Amino acid sequence: MTSDTASDLRPSKLHVADIARTASVGLRTRKLRAALSALGIMIGIASMVAVLGLSESSKSDLLAQLDRLGTNLLTVQAGQGFGRGSGELPETATEMIARIGPVETTSAVSAVDGANAYRSDYIPSGQTGGITVQAVDINLLDTLGGSVAEGRFHDEASAPYPTVVLGSVAAERMGITDLDPAVQVWLGDSWFSVIGILDEFELSADLDRAAMVGMEAAATYLDDDNVPTSIYVRTNPRYVEDVMGVLGATANPEAPEEIEVDRPSDALEAREAADDAFTALFLGLGAVALLVGGVGIANVMVISVLERRAEIGLRRALGATKRHVATQFLGEALLLATVGGVGGVALGVFVTGLYANFKGWDILIPTLAWAGGLAAALGIGAVAGLYPAVRAARMSPTEALRTS
Amino acid sequence: MSLLTRPRTGPPAAGGVEIVLSLEDVTKIYPTTPPVRALGGVTFQVERGELVAVVGPSGSGKSTLLHIMGTLDLPTDGRVMVAGRDIGELSDAKTSALRARHIGFVFQQFHLLSGYTALDNVADGLLYTGMALTGRRELAVAALDRVGLADRLDHVATKLSGGERQRVAIARALVGRPSIVLADEPTGNLDSKSGDSIVALLEELNAEGATIVVITHDREIASHFPRAVHLRDGLIEADTGRPG
Numbered sequence: 001m002t003s004d005t006a007s008d009l010r011p012s013k014l015h016v017a018d019i020a021r022t023a024s025v026g027l028r029t030r031k032l033r034a035a036l037s038a039l040g041i042m043i044g045i046a047s048m049v050a051v052l053g054l055s056e057s058s059k060s061d062l063l064a065q066l067d068r069l070g071t072n073l074l075t076v077q078a079g080q081g082f083g084r085g086s087g088e089l090p091e092t093a094t095e096m097i098a099r100i101g102p103v104e105t106t107s108a109v110s111a112v113d114g115a116n117a118y119r120s121d122y123i124p125s126g127q128t129g130g131i132t133v134q135a136v137d138i139n140l141l142d143t144l145g146g147s148v149a150e151g152r153f154h155d156e157a158s159a160p161y162p163t164v165v166l167g168s169v170a171a172e173r174m175g176i177t178d179l180d181p182a183v184q185v186w187l188g189d190s191w192f193s194v195i196g197i198l199d200e201f202e203l204s205a206d207l208d209r210a211a212m213v214g215m216e217a218a219a220t221y222l223d224d225d226n227v228p229t230s231i232y233v234r235t236n237p238r239y240v241e242d243v244m245g246v247l248g249a250t251a252n253p254e255a256p257e258e259i260e261v262d263r264p265s266d267a268l269e270a271r272e273a274a275d276d277a278f279t280a281l282f283l284g285l286g287a288v289a290l291l292v293g294g295v296g297i298a299n300v301m302v303i304s305v306l307e308r309r310a311e312i313g314l315r316r317a318l319g320a321t322k323r324h325v326a327t328q329f330l331g332e333a334l335l336l337a338t339v340g341g342v343g344g345v346a347l348g349v350f351v352t353g354l355y356a357n358f359k360g361w362d363i364l365i366p367t368l369a370w371a372g373g374l375a376a377a378l379g380i381g382a383v384a385g386l387y388p389a390v391r392a393a394r395m396s397p398t399e400a401l402r403t404s
Numbered sequence: 405m406s407l408l409t410r411p412r413t414g415p416p417a418a419g420g421v422e423i424v425l426s427l428e429d430v431t432k433i434y435p436t437t438p439p440v441r442a443l444g445g446v447t448f449q450v451e452r453g454e455l456v457a458v459v460g461p462s463g464s465g466k467s468t469l470l471h472i473m474g475t476l477d478l479p480t481d482g483r484v485m486v487a488g489r490d491i492g493e494l495s496d497a498k499t500s501a502l503r504a505r506h507i508g509f510v511f512q513q514f515h516l517l518s519g520y521t522a523l524d525n526v527a528d529g530l531l532y533t534g535m536a537l538t539g540r541r542e543l544a545v546a547a548l549d550r551v552g553l554a555d556r557l558d559h560v561a562t563k564l565s566g567g568e569r570q571r572v573a574i575a576r577a578l579v580g581r582p583s584i585v586l587a588d589e590p591t592g593n594l595d596s597k598s599g600d601s602i603v604a605l606l607e608e609l610n611a612e613g614a615t616i617v618v619i620t621h622d623r624e625i626a627s628h629f630p631r632a633v634h635l636r637d638g639l640i641e642a643d644t645g646r647p648g
Contacts, residue, residue, distance in 0.1 A: 314515040318531060321496065
């Protein structure tokens with residue numbers, strides 16, 4: 001019999017603070033190595049957080065743009081080319097489309113053939129600057145959701161007279177930035193007074209390069225037939241698909257297949273989808289960086305276990321169980337990964353903030369990005385630390401002490 | 405109660421003497437090719453309060469004996485009792501707990517943690533006993549004071565002289581008031597002056613009640629001690645302290 005009680009030899013449990021202290025020994029005594037191995041994880045986490053943050057921030061910007069512009073704008077154009085028709089819509093198309101129930105507004109645009117706009121009548125006729133002349137309805141700006149930068153748009157008073165409103169690109173190419181003093185441009189064979197300059201159209205960039213005249217003035221001064229080449233249609237947002245389905249047959253009942261119906265906001269949505277694809281790609285790259293960081297930590301830990309045999313032997317001599325030793329080295333790997341993870345999240349947020357600020361976006365860091373980033377760091381740390389920890393625990397104390 | 409006195413833990417032997425370490429016909433054969441017989445049947449006991457030198461030339465089996473006495477290794481055959489427990493019957497975890505509470509080690513290479521202060525190195529001698537940090541530090545201060553390093557508490561281990569490092573290691577071995585302290589060539593890395601002072605310290609600590617076994621190849625050191633167990637080729641050649 002012995003005088004010891006059974007509890008006398010119950011292995012002690014380390015306090016959390018002691019686990020943290022022993023786990024941080026390696027980090028405190030080998031600071032540079034710890035910093036470098038944490039850096040691997042940090043770069044991986046930072047890139048993932050930044051990719052998710054930037055994607056979310058840019059998406060919110062895109063969604064705000066979509067919200068502002070609406071997804072209920074449709075364009076109707078006549079097909080061009082072999083078997084696709086003449087490029088003109090029937091004269092009645094605008095009225096017919098306006099009769100479709102959910103259609104809220106329609107606006108016709110007629111390209112004026114043979115007419116070009118010049119800053120003055122001295123400019124050679126070949127130097128058109130890519131500026132087109134379009135006859136437009138006076139409600140075009142409302143239908144497209146456009147806005148005026150200078151002056152005003154056409155109204156009933158201006159439409160019959162030789163007045164012109166310039167798209168943003170057209171004005172820039174002509175060198176016209178303001179309308180005071182009054183400016184005239186040479187259009188067809190007449191001087192037209194510029195009454196307005198528009199802001200950029202976000203959904204119909206071709207009008208940015210247009211010099212827009214009223215339908216009546218086009219007929220009077222430029223011999224235009226006012227036959228629409230494009231019709232812009234705003235519909236009730238709930239019936240956009242339905243309206244799209246009947247627009248072709250309504251615009252041209254004889255040859256509906258010659259009509260092209262577009263939804264300009266689709267381009268923005270496509271951009272969003274493309275952004276998503278890039279996000280997935282960059283996330284994949286971030287994950288690879290993270291994996292490499294994890295391998296770095298595993299590598300450093302394996303070396304650390306070999307180098308610190310004497311310490312392991314000493315701790316075993318001081319009474320550490322295998323579990324204590326494993327906990328110490330696993331804790332060290334987790335600590336490295338946590339330092340890298342926290343640093344990575346901070347860096348990722350900083351980069352996102354910087355870029356979003358530069359782009360004028362709202363800064364959005366999805367919870368998934370930072371919480372997931374930290375969780376991924378810890379997971380990688382645990383996996384990376386497991387093998388070295390088990391190896392340290394299995395080391396024979398006599399071997400460990402002998403090799404020191 | 406003195407820093408080094410400890411409640412009785414082992415079974416009292418006949419006549420009321422407490423045996424803290426007992427080896428019975430201990431052999432150790434390393435399974436190399438060919439197998440190496442490091443210990444060939446060693447039997448001896450250490451009583452509480454003894455100061456024993458285990459002396460032998462290189463290759464005599466001293467280190468193997470130290471590891472087996474310190475429960476860091478198991479014998480191939482024979483029985484080892486430490487503080488009344490048969491280590492052959494204990495799990496690895498319980499053997500670790502036995503070391504934490506009953507055995508103190510002093511190594512030739514000191515084995516101090518380089519980034520730690522003297523105080524924390526000594527306090528870590530109690531880390532695996534489950535004691536809280538403040539309690540560990542209080543005892544560590546007392547232990548460092550006892551070995552004459554009261555003014556070196558906050559010195560990082562690497563800034564201390566060899567003799568001072570070994571004193572820190574001795575304080576660490578004694579801070580938990582173990583049943584037995586095993587010192588492996590404690591003067592082996594020291595100049596003769598520091599070595600003498602370490603021997604003197606061990607004698608003082610023994611006088612205060614600590615049970616100490618010193619493993620050494622140095623017969624002169626062994627001659628200072630009341631008992632010397634001479635080892636040669638894995639066998640006890642002579643045991644000066646044991647009657648019969």
